[in-house]
Amino acid sequence: MTAPRKPSSREELANIEDALVDAILNATAAELRDEIKDAGGDPDRCITDMDSAIARARAACARQTLERASAELAEWQSKNERPTSLDRDAARARFERMRSGDSELASKMMMAARKGGQGGPSQKDLDGVLDDLVELERLEREDGSG
């Protein structure tokens, strides 16, 4: 049987620290108050200080959460911002090129116009197509940059 290894000085210090912490955890409120007074402190001030530290930490964490949420919202908005008139002009030009170069698409649109009886796709239809094109271009740009 081997004798137990003597702890290193670091281990001894850590053991003393652990035991001291346990002794504090096992002390009564009255004992702790006496000890604080004995060391020249004010127990009520200690409690107020703890309350204040906890309240400050709560406020800091709430602020941090809010800042993070704001940053996430701003990022989401920048990705989903409404198309500018320049974006829409470019999309409109692209759409016109697609329509003029695609006889099948042009014929389908004429057919849709006849069935709708309003002389062609509505403005709402065209706006929807333009929005989709703007979004498509944005995604293509992101792919290109990524």
Place this chain on the structure above:
Amino acid sequence: MMRNATVIRERPAKGTECLGPDEISAAFEGLSAEDKLKLSAIETVFRGGTGFGPNELVYEAVCRALTGNRNCPRKVPFMAFMVETMRSIAHHERSKRRREVPLTLVPCKGGAAEGPPDCASGQLSPEEHLLERESADAVQSIHELFADDPEAQLVLMGWAEGRRGKALREATGLDQAALDYAAKRIRSRMRKQYPNGWTP
């Protein structure tokens, strides 16, 4: 109020069920005046050598708990979790500060430099060697603080060897009441002697 919270050392294992943010927040709401006195006293034990001012270590520990940076396993008493969080923060802070300070060789009485030369054995790095020496000095200082109190010295020797409860009673020959009273004297004198904690 929470009594007899055994100090924990491990981080929760993956998959351990932990308190959620609302429960952590409620746990802080539920701290009694006695718990706050204990947190204050324990902060004093850990704060030495960290660079934290009074109440800053508690503040930092509360932040880590509220942000989920540290998680409290459901089965662990909340005060024990706070103690471990403060210990961990203090340990990392001390290590960080120690790395920032260049090692210096301290001249011995004989004129030779006493530094980290004992690493010939390959067991200790220069930093570890220095820390071991500083720890030995700290342990000796604590013992000297109780030179007039043999019972407290006996308890400290037992503590240093990691003894508690029955093992400590057997090693010191003191009954539980005498041990409790010695622990009270140690707590009290240490708080007076080390109002800002001790290093390393």
